[in-house]
Amino acid sequence: MSARTLAVAALSLAAAGCATTSSDPRDPLESVNRAVYAFNDAVDENALRPAARLYRNVTPSGLRDGVRNFFSNLDDLYIGANNLLQGKVEQAMSDLMRVAVNTTLGLFGVIDWASDMGLEKHNEDFGQTLARWGVGDGVYLVLPLLGPSTLRDTAALPVDWEGDPVYWHTPVDERNALTATRTIARRADLLGASRTLEEAALDRYVFLREAYLQQRRSQIYDGRPPRERPPAD
Amino acid sequence: MRRMLACAALALAVGAAQARAMPPDELVKQVMLDIQRIIVEDKDLQGGDRAKTIQVIENRALPHFNHVGMTALAVGAHWRKATPEQKERLAEEFRTLLVRTYASSLSAFGEQKFEFRPLRMKPEDTDVTVQVRVLQPGSQPVIVEYDMEKTPRGWKVYDVRVAGISLVVNYRTEFGNLVRDKGIDGLIGALATKNKSLAAAEPKQ
Numbered sequence: 001m002s003a004r005t006l007a008v009a010a011l012s013l014a015a016a017g018c019a020t021t022s023s024d025p026r027d028p029l030e031s032v033n034r035a036v037y038a039f040n041d042a043v044d045e046n047a048l049r050p051a052a053r054l055y056r057n058v059t060p061s062g063l064r065d066g067v068r069n070f071f072s073n074l075d076d077l078y079i080g081a082n083n084l085l086q087g088k089v090e091q092a093m094s095d096l097m098r099v100a101v102n103t104t105l106g107l108f109g110v111i112d113w114a115s116d117m118g119l120e121k122h123n124e125d126f127g128q129t130l131a132r133w134g135v136g137d138g139v140y141l142v143l144p145l146l147g148p149s150t151l152r153d154t155a156a157l158p159v160d161w162e163g164d165p166v167y168w169h170t171p172v173d174e175r176n177a178l179t180a181t182r183t184i185a186r187r188a189d190l191l192g193a194s195r196t197l198e199e200a201a202l203d204r205y206v207f208l209r210e211a212y213l214q215q216r217r218s219q220i221y222d223g224r225p226p227r228e229r230p231p232a233d
Numbered sequence: 234m235r236r237m238l239a240c241a242a243l244a245l246a247v248g249a250a251q252a253r254a255m256p257p258d259e260l261v262k263q264v265m266l267d268i269q270r271i272i273v274e275d276k277d278l279q280g281g282d283r284a285k286t287i288q289v290i291e292n293r294a295l296p297h298f299n300h301v302g303m304t305a306l307a308v309g310a311h312w313r314k315a316t317p318e319q320k321e322r323l324a325e326e327f328r329t330l331l332v333r334t335y336a337s338s339l340s341a342f343g344e345q346k347f348e349f350r351p352l353r354m355k356p357e358d359t360d361v362t363v364q365v366r367v368l369q370p371g372s373q374p375v376i377v378e379y380d381m382e383k384t385p386r387g388w389k390v391y392d393v394r395v396a397g398i399s400l401v402v403n404y405r406t407e408f409g410n411l412v413r414d415k416g417i418d419g420l421i422g423a424l425a426t427k428n429k430s431l432a433a434a435e436p437k438q
Contacts, residue, residue, distance in 0.1 A: 023410065023413070024406070068372065072372070115368075120373070120374070121372060121373045121374075122373065123373045189372075192338055192341060195337055195338075196334060196337065196338055199333060199334045199337055199431060200330070200334040201407070202407050202411065202423050202424070202427055203407055203410070206406055206407050206410065207403060207407060209406075210398075210402065210403045210406050210407075211398045211403055214397055214398045214399060214402060214403065215396055215397050215398050217397065218394075218396065218397020218398070219397065223376050223397060225397065
C-alpha cells in the first residue's frame with residue numbers, strides 16, 4: 001500500500017468522523033484522530049521502535065551520521081526549490097551550494113562538509129510553502145503511519161513525494177530498501193524525543209498535537225514566529 | 234568597628250547584587266557550560282544515574298527558574314481561581330515532573346555542541362529571550378530559547394522553547410482539559426499520579 005493510498009484513506013476516515021464533537025476548535029476530528037494515533041502507536045511500539053533501537057545499538061555513531069547525511073543531502077535540492085517558491089533566494093542558493101559541495105567532496109552526501117563551511121541546513125517542505133502563500137493550517141489530522149499533520153500539510157504531501165528522489169528511485173526493491181533504512185534511521189534519531197514525550201505528557205495525544213502545531217508554526221516562520229502570548233496573571 | 238561591619242555588609246551586598254545582575258545571556262551560557270562540564274567529568278551521569286542527575290538539575294539549573302511563574306503560565310486563566318494551598322501543590326508537582334523529564338535527556342548533554350549568540354538588549358529590558366543553538370551533524374541546528382524575566386533575585390527562566398515548542402504552551406492545553414473535566418484538585422491529582430509512576434519506573438541504583 002502506498003503512502004498516497006494511506007493519505008486518501010486518512011482523509012476519508014477524517015470525513016467520516018465529521019459528526020463527532022470535540023472541545024478543541026483546531027481538532028474537530030479528535031475521536032478519529034485518537035483512533036489513528038492508537039494504531040500508529042501500536043505499530044511504533046511493536047515494529048518501528050524495536051527496529052530503531054536495534055539500528056542504534058548495532059551501528060557506530062559515525063555510520064549513523066553518514067546515513068543521516070546521505071538522506072539529508074537527497075532532500076536539499078527540494079528544500080532549495082521550496083525556499084525559491086517562498087521567495088527566499090539567498091537560502092535557496094545556499095541549499096544548492098550544499099548539494100554541490102556534499103555530493104562531490106562529501107562523497108554522495110555521506111559527509112556534510114557544507115555545514116562545516118557555514119552553509120546551514122534548512123527545513124522546508126511544500127506545506128510550509130503553502131503556509132507562506134497564506135494557506136491556513138486547516139484541521140489537525142493524524143495520518144496512518146505518517147503521524148501528525150494538518151489538512152494543509154496533508155494536501156501538500158503529494159508534492160513532497162514528487163520532490164523526493166527516493167520516491168522515484170527504481171528498481172522498486174532498492175527504493176523499498178532506501179525507504180526502510182531512512183524510516184528506521186529517522187526513528188532512531190527520535191528515540192530520545194519520544195521518551196521525553198512519554199515521560200512529560202499527561203495525555204500523550206494532546207501533548208503530541210500541541211508540539212506538532214507549535215513546531216510547524218516555528219518552521220513556517222523559520223524559527224522566528226510572531227509572538228502570541230496571552231498576558232500572565 | 235560598627236562602621237567597618239557596615240562597610241563589609243555593604244560590600245557583600247554589592248557583590249551579591251552584581252552576581253544577580255549578571256546579564257541573562259551570560260547566565261545561560263555559564264549554567265549550560267557548567268552542567269556540561271559536570272557531565273563530561275562524571276561517568277555515572279553519562280550512564281544516566283537518575284538520582285545523581287536529578288541532584289545536578291536541582292543544584293545547578295533550578296535556582297535560575299521561576300517555577301511558580303512557569304506553573305501559573307501553564308495553568309493559565311484557572312490559576313486565579315486556585316487557593317494558595319492548591320497553587321503551592323501545583324507548583325511543586327509541576328516542578329517534580331519537569332525535573333524528571335529533564336533528567337532523562339541530560340546524559341546526551343555531554344557531547345552536544347552549543348553555539349551561544351550575544352543577546353541584543355536595552356538596559357531597561359526586563360523580559361528577554363536568550364537563544365542557544367545546539368549543533369548536530371546532518372540536521373538543522375536545534376534552537377533552544379529561554380524566556381527570562383528580571384526579578385530582584387536575578388534573571389529567572391519562565392519558559393523554555395525547543396525547536397519552537399514552548400513547554401508552557403504545550404502544557405496549557407493539557408492542564409486546561411484536566412481542570413475543565415476534574416477541577417484544580419483533579420489536575421493536582423493527575424500530576425501526582427504521573428510523578429509517582431515515573432518514580433516507580435526508575436531503575437533502583
